[in-house]
Amino acid sequence: MPLPKAELHLHIEGTLEPELAFALAERNGVALPYATTGELREAYRFSDLQSFLDLYYALMAVLRTPEDFTALADAYLERAAAQGVRHAEIFFDPQAHTARGVPIGTVVEGLAASLDRAEERYGISTRLIMCFLRDESAESALATLEAAKPYLDRITGVGLDSAEVGHPPAKFREVYEEAARLGLRRVAHAGEEGPAEYVREALDVLGVERIDHGLRCMEDPELVRRLARERIPLTLCPLSNVRLRVIDTLADHPLREMLDAGLLVTVNSDDPAYFGGYAGDNYDAVRDALALDPEQLRVLARHSFEAAFLDDDEPRRAR
């Protein structure tokens, strides 16, 4: 029996396995620049975040109808359930779809059709978090939030993802202020490839409750003390960090130091179809690489539920 856990950092578009990508490509008449699933998998050798994002956005071309998004989420939930996931907070990237003519309603309603049955079919409670692409403009993010208004009963919060360096959190001050006014929870990717300063800015300028990745906070001891003191959760993704060359090997991952520093760290899968593993695979990988004992794994799982937006009441850090 796998350890029960919550998954808090999971891009649904990053769960698109090559087999489903080819099936949807055929169904929708979309041409892929790869002949076979094997050839596509060969392309999963990344040098950094951007080299991954290029393929991630390209492969989304196969997602066109509500049923495509339902199939995508069903496939993820089935795999997650098999690895002990009992609660999943699922990111999606509306702008990556609206930019190619797929309306946000198609995405949300397609995903919701799957999530509506997730408790009964897979024993998984779910939340949806819409992410803004930080390499797009603040105006585009605001327009996206506006377009999401008819669907806010299905959306728990907002996040910030895509290419980090050169796109500091403060660029999105206004859109996060509006999200807060709308009662949405707030998270942001920070300190993955970008500096520790982006983590501080996400907290102070955007008012986020949780930091996605946050690895590079370790370069700033004062920030580490603050994150520990304020019990700000960090959603780590160890296999992602290796595949995107943020660290050389899993043995170099600072997870142990982060636990020792009293940080509320959690282990998650990010884009499991691309990075070689789902939530349980990430737990197994850090257990093996860092020689974590069963109690440390239980602490990580406990953290995942503590950091989850399971209490659907007011944000913990309302501004």
Ligand code: ES4
């Ligand atoms: C992402 Cl690993 C990662 N970092 C930033 N943005 C992303 N979108 C999907 N995966």
Ligand code: ZN
């Ligand atoms: Zn991510």
